[in-house]
Amino acid sequence: MNYFSLTPQVKRWLRFVVGGGMNTGFSYLIYLLGGLIFSYQVAYFIAYVSGIIFSYWFNARFVFHIPLSWKGLLSYPLVYLVQYLISALLLGSAVEYLGINKYIAPLAITLITLPLTYCMSKLLLGAGKNAPSRHSP
Numbered sequence: 001m002n003y004f005s006l007t008p009q010v011k012r013w014l015r016f017v018v019g020g021g022m023n024t025g026f027s028y029l030i031y032l033l034g035g036l037i038f039s040y041q042v043a044y045f046i047a048y049v050s051g052i053i054f055s056y057w058f059n060a061r062f063v064f065h066i067p068l069s070w071k072g073l074l075s076y077p078l079v080y081l082v083q084y085l086i087s088a089l090l091l092g093s094a095v096e097y098l099g100i101n102k103y104i105a106p107l108a109i110t111l112i113t114l115p116l117t118y119c120m121s122k123l124l125l126g127a128g129k130n131a132p133s134r135h136s137p
Helices: 008-035 040-063 070-075 077-098 105-127
Strands: none
Touching: 008 040, 008 105, 040 077, 040 105, 070 077, 070 105, 077 105
């Protein structure tokens, strides 16, 4: 199957997954480095905020082709506020009650919350309504 023969929706989903993978790697590195200094929850928070900024930029520019704006940047964290609350609860439960390693748990939580994050990002950025229909790879 050729990337260029895929539907625009599938291409958008693939770009979202690739960007999410990049963001996960970036955030995980910050989490690991922060964990050398802070508790795992503080390190997770710092990594999470850094990831929001990257995610807004990547999703607006390359996934949904929405122009960058201060309004978008300032409102985009709403997606991640909801996701953070869910993720923090899952992280605490995974580490404290299920005994999952604190270095592995954030990766599993990212996979679990991926569909929610995609849907909320699409909704908040307005993709699909009056979004530009640019079909570049």
